[in-house]
Amino acid sequence: MQPNQQNQTSSEISPIRVALVEDDVNFQNALMAAIDTAPDMTLLVVASTRSQGLLMLDRAAADVLLVDLGLPDGSGIDVVRAAHVRWPACNIMVSTAFGDETHVMQSLEAGASGYLLKDSTPERLLSEIRSLHAGGSPISPLIARQILMRFRPAARNQGAALSAREQQVLEFITKGFSSNEIAALMSVSHHTVLTYVRRIYAKLEVKSRTEAIYEARNQGLLP
Amino acid sequence: MRFISLFLCALLLLSGRAVAADKVLDVPQLGRNAVSLTEYFTVLEDPSLTLTLADVQGPEVGSRFAGGQEPAPALSYGFRRSAYWLRLTLRNASGQPVLRMLEVGYPILSDIQFYRPMVDGRYESLATGVATPFSTRPYPSRSFVFPLTLPAQSQHVIYLRVQSVSAMLVPALLWEPQAFHAHERDDYAAQAWYFGMASALILFNLLLFVAMRDVAYLWYSVFATCTALAISASNGWGKEFLWPETTLWSNIAISVFGSLTLAALLLFMRRMLNTREVVPRADRLIKVFVALQLLFAAGVAISPQSFAVPGTVLITVTAVLILSVGIYCAVWRRQRIAVLVVAAVSVWLLGTTVVGLKTLTLLPANTLTMNGYQIGSAMEMLLLAFALAYRFNMIRRQATEDVQQANAGLARRLQEREAELTASHQRLLEIEHRQTLSQERQRLMQDMHDGMGSSLNSALRVVERGQLNDAQVAQLLKGCIDDLKLAIDSMEPVESDLLLLLATLRFRLEPRLESTGIALRWEVQDIPPLDWLDPRNSLHILRIAQEAFTNIIKYANATEVRVATAADAESVTVTISDNGSGFDVERALKSGGKGLSNQLRRAEAIGAEVTWESDGAGTRMMLRLPLVRHVGLPHAMPTG
Secondary structure, three states: OOHHHHHHHHHHOOOOEEEEOHHHHHHHHHHHHHHHHOOOOEEEEEEOOOOHHHHHHOOOOOOEEEOEEEOOEHHHHHHHHHHHHOOOEEEEEEEEEEOOOOHHHHHHHHHEEEEEEEEOOHHHHHHHHHHOOOOOOOOOHHHHHHHHHHHHOOOOOOOOOOOHHHHOOOHHHHHHOOOHHHHHOOOOOOHHHHHHHHHHHHHHHHHHHHHHHHHHHHHHOOO | HHHHHHHHHHHHHHHOOOOOOEEEEHHHHHHOOEEOOOHEEEEEEEEOOOHHHHHOOOOHOOOEEEEEOOOOOOOEOOOHHHOEEEEEEEEEOOOEEEEEEEEEEEOOOOOEEEEEEEOEEEEEEEEEEEOOHHHOOOOOOEEEEEEEEEEEOOOEEEEEEEEEOOEEEEOOEOOOHHHHHHHHHHHHHHHHHHHHHHHHHHHHHHHHHHHHHHHHHHHHHHHHHHHHHHHHOOOOHHHOOOOOOOHHHHHHHHHHEEEEEHHHHHHHHHHHHHHHHOOOOOOHHHHHHHHHHHHHHHHHHHOOHHHHHHHHHHHHHHHHHHHHHHHHHOOOOHHHHHHHHHHHHHHHHHHHHHHHHHOOOOOOOHHHHOOOHHHHHHHHHHHHHHHHHHHHHHHHHHHHHHHHHHHOOOHHHHHHOOOOHHHHHHHHHHHHHHHOOOOHHHHHHHHHHHHHHHHHHHHHHHHHOOOOOOHHHHHHHHHHHHHHHHHHHOOOOOOHHHHHHHHHHHHHHHHHHHOOOOEEEEOOOOOOOHHHHHHHHHHHHHHHHHHHHHHHHHHHOOOEEEEEEEOOOOOEEEEEEOOOOOOOOOHHHOOHHHOHHHHHHHHHHHHEEEEEEEEEOOEEEEEEOOOOOOOOOOOOOOOO
């Protein structure tokens, strides 16, 4: 509950600055309309291509960056990766039509902390942005299962490992329990469950980075 | 030695002691060296074979003896059937008795009769020769040796009668006993050396034959054995040690072994030079000559006299054949081994020639020339043994190359086979891949037709009628997107995990439930894995459950939905229940309510069972999934 309270108090002082990289004008409009209704958010900047998105990173950092993966001049993954380095304090989330495993896992490995389904209602859009800004992360059962497999002890273990609690959270998720139910089952707050997920995503990003280096060394691409 | 003796003879001639009729040999005047008696003999040919000692001693026949031979190592008349009488006059002018040895050094003379005078003037007769047992010899030696004692101040006339199936060759020497014994020792040492070497080579090659089963070694052993035996027959060594008591056999042994030697040499050469393949025509000729040699050996046994001359011709022609084939193979066929064979035969011929030249006094008599046969034969044997060794090395090198080639061939074939296997494996993979793709495409087509397609069609019809407001259109479209999401989720591998599949469904449907205000109670228990849960079956389960939720949202007027799982020994049951108003299950099934019939058909398609219980307190749908799917169940998709 602690981070949530901080968020609520700080939002009164300074609103959540949102940046958007999205080529679909309708979604741009929908998000602008939604943010207009939210007193605790402002839309800082909107880019509609990959190159604009990368240029945007030269400017002041946003609190939440929303990136569409399918941009007309390339993949939004590049923007996610660059933003993760250039705007280290920024929470990045990708917007996707289906939240399918392949796209979401790629984004998480590039440094995203969450994802947004494009058919979400305006209310849900706003709540997802707030939750992300407050340090929580959404997760689907299929993604949870995928991450569990990545961190399987039998697998080549490079870099970070999951804690027992994190492991437990993922297992509950694969069985269909909601974050509220998991919080009850584990006797922690709902928000704590969401921050577990955030930590898991961070470990996944580190793990994929070290694995890439390890792989490059193996193939002689790195000294 | 011989020159010195000739010189001494010349001195005797000059000293004028010679008698007009017979040259008289003044024995004590001679030194320790042997003296050739050729020029001292007077000779009488007796073609009738009827003359006796009394006849030749008589004045009438005695006067027919002819002398005047040139000094030579031997009397030589070629092949003659006549008997030859030799008369020799020896004188001892000294005051001491003198002991001498008369040696006839041609050990294959058939019959020799030696007549020496006794004290009373009568003659003692000694009959010996190769055709009589060895025991008849007055002195045991491989050549014919007759000891003589000349009393002081005496002159003797002695007679020799010689008759032979072999050439009429009489190399007679007179020896001082001491010198003779020294000569004999040297001679036996040389013979022992030769036969020892021959025995070693024969045994060694026989062992090689036994070990390697290569008939070339056998022919070599036969050849070397026959050569050694032929030489032992020719120099009297065989008569002395091997067959002393035989008569006819010792007379023909040299011819028989000579023929067998050449036959074996021909067979050996056939094998060594591989003439059957290299020179097929000569090979046939070689076989003919082998047969001729064997026939000759048989012929000699029947009639030694009539085969003597043809035998010499046959030997010569065979030697020419061997040399010709050898030289042809060496020069034109570049067979190095043929060079060795030619060299071996040439050495043997050289040895024979040297002996011949020595006999004709064109070469001096010394250790080399006197043992020409043995030295030539020994060199021949050694060279042929060397040829065998060379051949062995060649075969081994060839074998090594063959093995290497075979290995390379095997490796190449293995590689080809591997490539084939990889290719066919690749093809199988591709076929399998294509089949999977094709099945997936069919499944997706079917699902688009049944799910998305029909949803969009009905949405289109409703919108066309213009009876919907924007919110309702949005609701329709959301339904279509949900369908699409489930289709996508069904593509993700859930790996037999039904809970994961249900979890995915919840994750997808929760936002819609939330918006309707219906609470969801998730009361799942761990369940065993379902191995048959592939994308196709997953989608059926998702659709059945989705239909259940849709019905609850649309019709049930419920405030709470409960999802539970349970398992028994044979199946897993998914229960979706609500606290809504319920419905008449019988009637709904009869009227063919589209939702229920779709659920039934999908359940049937995956071998599952779906049932409903409903009353005023709510509805319960139970989907019973078998742990193990029975094969042979219909896989048809529900259509329409």
